[in-house]
Amino acid sequence: MSAAPGTRLAALDRRPKACQYNQHSLRLRPTPSTAIRAPGIDGRFGVDHLAVRVWVDLTNTAHVVVLRPLVERLEAAGHEVVVTARPLSQTVDLLEDWGHDFTLLGRYGGASRAGKARAAAGRVAQMLRFGGRFDCALAHGSTDLPVACRVRRIPNTTMFDYEWATLQHSLNCRLANRVLVPEAIPPERLARYGARGAKLVRYPGLKEDYVLHGFTPDESVLDQLGVERDKLLVVVRTAPSYALYLAGARGDLVPRLLERLVERDDVSTVVLTRNADQAAQIEALSDRLVVPRRAVDASSLVAFADALVSAGGSMNREAAALGTPVWTIFEGRMGAVDERLVGECRLRVLREPDDLELTAKPPFAAPFAGRDPAELLALALPWIRG
Numbered sequence: 561m562s563a564a565p566g567t568r569l570a571a572l573d574r575r576p577k578a579c580q581y582n583q584h585s586l587r588l589r590p591t592p593s594t595a596i597r598a599p600g601i602d603g604r605f606g607v608d609h610l611a612v613r614v615w616v617d618l619t620n621t622a623h624v625v626v627l628r629p630l631v632e633r634l635e636a637a638g639h640e641v642v643v644t645a646r647p648l649s650q651t652v653d654l655l656e657d658w659g660h661d662f663t664l665l666g667r668y669g670g671a672s673r674a675g676k677a678r679a680a681a682g683r684v685a686q687m688l689r690f691g692g693r694f695d696c697a698l699a700h701g702s703t704d705l706p707v708a709c710r711v712r713r714i715p716n717t718t719m720f721d722y723e724w725a726t727l728q729h730s731l732n733c734r735l736a737n738r739v740l741v742p743e744a745i746p747p748e749r750l751a752r753y754g755a756r757g758a759k760l761v762r763y764p765g766l767k768e769d770y771v772l773h774g775f776t777p778d779e780s781v782l783d784q785l786g787v788e789r790d791k792l793l794v795v796v797r798t799a800p801s802y803a804l805y806l807a808g809a810r811g812d813l814v815p816r817l818l819e820r821l822v823e824r825d826d827v828s829t830v831v832l833t834r835n836a837d838q839a840a841q842i843e844a845l846s847d848r849l850v851v852p853r854r855a856v857d858a859s860s861l862v863a864f865a866d867a868l869v870s871a872g873g874s875m876n877r878e879a880a881a882l883g884t885p886v887w888t889i890f891e892g893r894m895g896a897v898d899e900r901l902v903g904e905c906r907l908r909v910l911r912e913p914d915d916l917e918l919t920a921k922p923p924f925a926a927p928f929a930g931r932d933p934a935e936l937l938a939l940a941l942p943w944i945r946g
Contacts, residue, residue, distance in 0.1 A: 611638045612695035612944055615714065617687075617705040618662075619646040622874035624654040625859065626700045626719075626771055629933045630940065631660065639944070642691055646683065646704075649800070649834050653855035665690065666704070684708050696943045700767075703728050706735035717940050721745070721767055722873055722895040729753040740940055742766060745896040761939050765931055766897065768874070768881040773930035775882075777860035785850050785861075791828045792918050794821055795861055797870035798833050798842070799891065813889055813910070815845060817869065820913040822846040827918065832858060832875075866921045869910055873898070880906040882928060887916060 616631055618624050624645075631641045643662040645651055655662050665686045669679025680703060687708035697716035699705040709716040718736040723729065723745050733739050733753035741750065743762040750760060763770075787793060798814060821829045822845075830850040833839040843851050859878055862868055868879040868886040873895070879886035880901050887910035888898065901907035910916060 611640065613640045613642065613693065614941065614944075615642050615644070615691065615694040615697035615705070615709075615716075617644045617646075617697070617699040617702040618651060618655070619648065619699070619702045619704065621649045621651050621654060621855065622872070623700045623702070624651060624658065626767060626874065627698065628658060628660075629771055629773070630698070630937050633933060633937055634941075634944075642694070644687070644690065650855035657855065663690070680704055688712065696941055698940055701725075701728070701732075703731060706732045710735045715943050719767070719940065721877070721897050723749045724893045724895055726753075729755070733759075738940075738942070740936075742897055744900045749896065763936055763939055766877050766881055767936070768877045769931040770933040770936040771930075772859065772878065772881055772928050773933050775859065775863075775928040775930070776926040777863035777924055778857055779860070779864070781857040781860045782864060784856065785830055785852060787828050787830065787850065791826050792824075792866045792920060793864060794827055794829045794916075794918065795865045795868045795870075796821075796829060796831045797868070797872045797875050798831065798838050799871035799889070800834050813913070817910075817913040817916065818842070818845055818849060820916075822848045830861065832856070832861075863924045863926075867916065867918055869916065876907060877901070881930065882924065884921065885917075 614634055616627055618627065631643065634641050643655070643660055644665050645655055645662050646666045646668070647664055648668045652664070666683030667679055669675040669677070683704045684707045687704055688711055690708075694712075694714050697705055697709050697714050698719070699716070700719040702718070706716055706718055708714075715737045717738040717740055718732040719740045720729065720732075721742050723741070729750070730753050733750065733755040737759070738761055739750065739753075739755040739759055740761050740763065741755075743764050745762070747756065747760060747762075750756070782789060782793075796814065796818065818829065818831065821827050828850065829848070830852070831842045833842055833851060836853070839851050839853060842849060858875060859882075862875065862879050862884055863882050865879070865884050868875065868884055869889060870876050870879070870886065871889045871891070873890065876886050876888055876890075877897065885908075886906075887908045889910050890898070894902075898907055902909065908915075
């Protein structure tokens with residue numbers, strides 16, 4: 561599915577070609593001078609706060625999963641949240657499945673630095689004209705939102721949990737008003753980006769502890785994919801080969817691993833790819849591999865899996881939080897969060913296919929307790945708490 565930049569998507573509309581243009585997509589009302597009163601985001605102190613207008617920008621698939629519970633909590637408290645997104649990987653699929661209105665801005669700039677720079681410049685230009693007045697803004701890893709917010713003087717927070725995306729953080733950390741990261745990342749690793757002092761805020765645990773709070777997996781994802789429940793379930797997540805911090809690294813580990821897995825009659829293997837090209841390459845390896853062509857309920861799939869092998873940081877941490885054995889095949893420099901998980905034996909590094917140990921995992925104990933997302937939201941948007 562594709563949409564022109566600036567097109568607003570009413571994701572609840574399930575008619576064919578659900579991406580419909582709305583000529584009023586950019587006519588969003590400004591914050592009223594006399595705002596209505598609404599509960600605070602924590603909902604625990606019995607104090608009313610003015611309703612605010614929040615801008616949330618999503619530039620990659622994982623960002624939808626990460627920020628959705630925070631958006632829903634804000635809206636439940638009476639605040640208005642405007643969501644913008646960049647069309648990349650399965651970001652649009654997940655937004656449509658969620659059912660929240662969003663506006664597509666920008667495009668994917670390709671794998672080169674020059675292409676990314678041109679795409680970012682064009683997207684920022686759109687964001688400078690977008691949406692009227694906002695009281696504050698939030699993103700996880702968006703390189704565009706802090707730039708637009710600095711020019712428009714919108715208080716904003718940038719979140720991330722991997723510290724070695726040097727180019728991205730050198731920009732975001734300097735332009736954002738607040739930098740929110742897990743406490744596993746040592747402050748000295750972030751100081752060179754301009755994240756220091758009161759600007760740098762750290763939270764305990766994994767972001768997935770908050771995002772998955774109260775989570776109960778949905779078994780329908782297994783039926784949707786045709787997974788045989790009497791077999792071991794292995795989920796494999798491919799690398800985002802378009803990411804600059806991977807420096808274009810590629811290897812033959814995944815094909816060799818998949819060849820080994822399809823030889824076993826007691827294993828069902830689901831491969832979650834990043835784009836159509838990757839999906840076609842994986843499908844060509846064997847017809848015994850399940851390769852979804854659009855986004856699926858990956859959190860439920862990970863919860864039911866007996867093992868996850870993944871190059872994706874967020875999915876690895878979901879597995880670690882949910883108790884699913886997980887092996888990383890990430891080819892970049894390991895970050896502090898993963899270093900801690902490895903030290904706690906909650907994450908292992910896969911270097912050869914034979915390193916993968918497969919045994920049946922005990923049934924998932926739902927719901928997942930995790931941590932209260934209100935605590936993360938209060939740290940992310942302190943401007944709402946006044």
